[in-house]
Every structure is written in C-alpha cells, then in structure tokens.
Amino acid sequence: MPGFDPRAPETYWGLFRRESRLTATRRAMAITVGDPDRSPDGLRLDWRVEADGAQTRYTLLRWDDIVAARFPRGNARRLLAVPALWWRLWRSGYLRRFRREARRFSRVIIGVHLIYLALVGLSVLGAIGLVGLLPLPAGHWTDLAVPVLAYAILAGLMGATRGKPFYVAHLVDDTAFTHDHAGGTDARMQARLDAFADLIRAADGRAGEIVVIGHSSSSFLGIEALDRVLTRDPEFGRRGTPVSFVSIGSVIPWITLDPRAVAVRAALARVAACDAIGWLDVRAKWDWLSIHRRNPLSASRVPAPAAHRPVEIQVRIEDLIEKRILKRRKWNLFRMHFQLLMSSRDPHAFDYVAFVAGPEPVHAAIRRWRDGAEHPRARVTAESAVP
Template sequence: MRQVFYLPGFDPREPETYWGLFRRESRITSDRRGIRIAVSEPVRAGDGISLDWDVTGAIDGATTQVRYSLLRWDDIVRARFPRTNLRRLVEVPALWWRLWRSGYLKVFRREARRFHRVILGVHGLYLAFVVLSLALAAGLVSLAPLPGLAQTALVPLLAYAILGLVMHVTRGKPLYVAHLVDDTAFTHEHASGREQAMHRRLDPWAERIRAAEGHASEIVVIGHSSSSFLALEALDRALAQDPGFGSRGTPVTLVTIGSVIPWITLDARAERARAALSRIGAETRFGWLDIRAKWDWLSIHLRDPLSASGLTAPPPDRIGVLRVSIADLIEPEIVARRRWNLFRMHFQLLMSSRAPGAFDYAAFVAGPEPVHEAVARLGAPAKVGA
C-alpha cells in the first residue's frame, strides 16, 4: 500500500473540499486515460489533524492501493484569515519595514520575480484601499454639517468601515488581496517562530509519517504551495524523532508542487526552516521531486530551492525536476479565460491533464509506477512540455 501524506496550502476551506476535488479529477482522469480510479468516502481522524480516504487504481490487470491522508490546518488558517484590518494596519507596515531593513526584498525580487510582483502588488493594493477609504471618508464627512473636531474624529471611523467593506469584497477572486496579505503575515511569523500553532501541528504529523515506515510499500509526502516548506519541515521532524527513519527499506519521497520555499527561507529569521531545508536537501535517503510550472505566478520556480535560499547547491541529480506545460493540462481557450485567475491556475497542477503523456496528479497518486521509481527514473532535472 502506498501511503500519501498531503499538505494543502494556506486555505480556510474544510478538508472535504480537497477530497471532492480529488474525486472529481480522478473521474476525469479515468475517462481520459483508461485507468480506473476509485475513491472512498473520507473519514476525519479522531485526533482531528487529518482527513483520510482510500484510493484504488487499476489498469491492465494491475491494482494499486493508496491511503491518502490530508493534514488539517484549516482551523489554523481560519484563526488568521481574515484578520481584522486593525491588526493589518499595525502589523503590515512593521513586517515590511523589517523585511526592507534586512535586505530580504532585494533577494526575494531576484529569486521570485513574478511571485514577488504578486506579493508586492497585493500589498500595494491594500495600501491603495487604505488611502482610498480615507479620501472617501473625508469627502463624505465634509458634506455633513458637523463641527470641525467632530468631522476629524469621524473620518477614521468611517474610513475603517469603508476599508472593511472593500476588503470583504476583494477577499476572493479575482484579487484575493486579503488572502495573500494574511498568507504573507503567516509565512513570516512562522519563519520567525512567533506563530506556534503550525509548529505544534507538525509534530504529530511527523510522527504519523514516521509510523508509516514498515507498514506502507512507500511513503510519499506531498506539499502544495505554502505547504512546500511545511512538508520538508515535517520530514525533518520525522528524522529528528527517529534518526534511522528512511533507512529500513521503505522508500520515502518528498514531492513539492507549486513550491514557494524561498519565500520563507530567505527571511533572515527563518533559521529553523533553512536548517530543515539544508538537512533534507542533503539527505539522500529521501527522494525529492519538484513539480514546476512557469505559468504559475504563485510559485517560485527559477532554480533549486537550496541555491535560491542562499544555501549550498545540491548535487545535479539530488532533486528531480518536472516542468509541466499548461497546454498539456487544459485547452488554449480555457487558458485564455483563466490566465489572470491566479489561484485557479495555481491549483491546476492538482487537476487532470488533457494530454495522455503529461503529468496528471490523480494518475501520479494512483498509478502503478511507484513514486520513488518515477523520481529515480527522472534522475537529473527533466522537462515535460514548456
């Protein structure tokens, strides 16, 4: 049995959302590829940290059994998103001042480019919303027949109410301003150690991963988006809990999809995350496949995450790289409609592909080829599509 440990990104939605997505895309993949993929009903673990379901893949008489376990941290996200604008107005300027003074913004721009533009852009929009709210409030108050002192006191109160309405409207697509502003705050608070809830969640998750050794045919740890760095931290913790983990015959593979690892590891305060990245990057007992897409503006994909984080570059064959073309996944007319829906495009790698030979997430999880063998087959960085 293949044991998959999946870590989703910064998402407040219930974990059943991901089960529904996997089941739907598995049906599409089954129709397109002739591989039968059956997905069981999900079950929430008694300790509340996972949603688990079984996957059965069958093709040409070969059957693959998969146990799919999703780390729940939607409760941690909901505690931080959406934050109040009062917290944002205090914390956002302090964060950016710290990042600017440390030199983070310069190296982040060099390593991330388009992702840097997105993060900088949404924070610029937030600043514009604050200024616009103040201007609109001042204009409205000036029309009221009130004493000057009363008008002065009323402007920030009305501006705060206007800002709250604007942020509610832009919380979702297409701008996702509130989401990305709060995600940025989480990332850097996790880096600095100020945020402890996720650190506490990763310890029992690492124990789950470690305990699967000897019971599963292989262990696959998949981190998408913000969980690209959380997944490697979880593996690092499993290794700390048991220094012999990964050496007893059960193959262990890390898969990062839509990775944003340098987003956190370039932070001067991210000593713990950088140390985990350095150890996992050098740990040859674990395979590592990095699935990249240059069309995904919400990922960092220019080079390997160790070099991008200012650490010693790994050997050329340490990290297998799979570059996926958007044309292999969806039709050109659909790309034209979704191109600027950045979150929708960011999730495309978790969906079915239209090209028979292209990367397909459901087929990757439930297909007959062991994941560790696929990574070994890739060896040095490989390219699929453009």
C-alpha cells in the first residue's frame, strides 16, 4: 500500500523492476519481474516475481485516484481550510504532542506550512505593489484588483513550489488528508479500506503467506485495513496461512495523536493485540518524512500487549547508498523517504526486494529478528509502551 501519491501504479512497478535488477546483481540472485496487470475493478495492480525459485504475487492496492482528487487542491480551498485546521490542532494540544514525538517530521510539516503562509503574504504584497504601478482609477477597482492579482500570484508560486525541493502543495494537502481521515469524514477512503480488507481476506488459504506492507501514510491505512479484516473474520491468520504487517517509513503518530482519531487508535490497539498477525516496523533515523523516535504504540499512547510488538529494525543509510550519492540526495526528502523501497548497496543489509520476494518467508524473518537473531546490518529494538 503506497503513501499519499497521485502517480499511476505502474510507477511503483517500474521502481520495483529497476531495483530488482540492482538487487539481483548485488546479491547474485536470479530475479524475474513479470508484466503488470490492472484488475478490472481498478483496485489493484498485480505482477509476479520469481527470486531464486520463490514465487511471489505482488499486489499494489490502489488509492492514487483518491489522492488525485485531493492533490493539488484549489488555492481558495486551501486558504479557507488551512487556518481552520491549525487553529483546531493548536487548541486541542496536538501540536505540543506532535512536536515531542516527531521532532524532525514536525519541523518539516510545520516548516512547509510556514512557507505556505509566507507565499500567501508575498502574493498579497506583490499584488499591492503591482496595483500601485497600474494606471487604475482609485476606489473599488483597486480594492478588487488586489485580491484577484494576489490569488493569481499565489497560484503561480504554489505551482513553482509543488515539487522538489519544497513540495509545499504536496505536504499541505497531505496534512489536510491525514487530519480529515482522523475524523473519518472521507467516505471514499472508508469504502476503499473496506475493499482492501476484502482483497486481503480473499488471499487467506490461497498463498503460502500474506504480507501487507504499508509505506508512509499507508502505515496507518494498512492497520485500518487489517482491523477491518479481523472484524469480519476473527480467525484470520489462525487457519494456517501466516499473516504479517510491515510498516515502512511509518507516520502512525501523525494521525493517532489527533484527538479525533478515536477509530484509528482503536484499530491500532486491536491489530497490536492480535498475535496471529506479525508486525515489523522498518525504521530509519535519516528519513525526515517518517516518525521514528519511539515505537508507534508508545508514541500513540497505546499500551503494547507484549515485548517486540512491533518488532523494530533500524536501517542505516550508509548500507543502502554510497556516501557520494548521499551528499546529492540528503536534502531531497521525498527521494530519501523512498530509499527503503529500493535495493541496498551492502549485500548483507536490509534490501526491500530481497526481503519481500526472496526465499525466506517474511513471517520467518520477523520471528528470527524478534527472537534475537539480529539482521547483520539492522538493529532490533524493543520498547515498553507508555500508557
């Protein structure tokens, strides 16, 4: 399950195929990635992977259409919604908790909104300056020209900062989606999660194992989808098909710290308490677009039902890419955010392709790390939750 990304799902297939070639070379593996196939209902993109004899059906659960409907939003909608959202978050005490649990990530999110505020201010000042230069008659024409010009200037500035290195529109709209979702107000997303739950549940008994992977915003959407499966089928994961959840680049506390996220916190608690579903949290301190100070349960004020819940591994950036490349990419935050979905430079480090498609089952790797047999290049940590 990808994050808040409007790109076509074939983009992820292309990324996986490209990185699988690197993994095959670096690890002396035989990896074949099949062609992608969109389902008739448009909910998924499937492809087959064969890696050293292991067969994997990789399914991308799609919500890029929902993202595309929300990003980019119109500037008029942002101008009304952003102040209302931040006023609510400040009054509820969310910002204080968010800054404590997500030090780097909160700086990015708050910083981007400050940039947005500065762009609005620059637009107004620029419009006032332009009106002063135009030969307009005094009175109502001047009053009307300022907001019209300011809106046009803002539209241009938002377009210019939509992509790297600022990603202003993306992160502002992503924040709006996250906090709308906390209140359960997006009916399309709720229906999509129901459909995802049906797809996940349908794989039970038909595969050697089921692995649900949530990257970025899908770290909490994946939890919600699995909770829906458990609600409909309490025996899910107990009939012989191992089930695992893998959160990568997790931002779970981003939503669970919102007082309105009652349903999301309840889903998190129920999935965490279900010992039939293994859970691995792949963490990276160098990823500014993830939350990694504490495990997602303790950060969300949800009691951990047992030690190593979730099992956590810390991945070093030096094991994934060379230092000379790191110097170029370090401040490309989105590129770094995707690094854990790519091949690793070190053949003994965590490698996404080898992890999800290699011969060792994912549930076996999680159990091995949980029991203390540490990954050669990943440190396993455990933490007790703080009520």
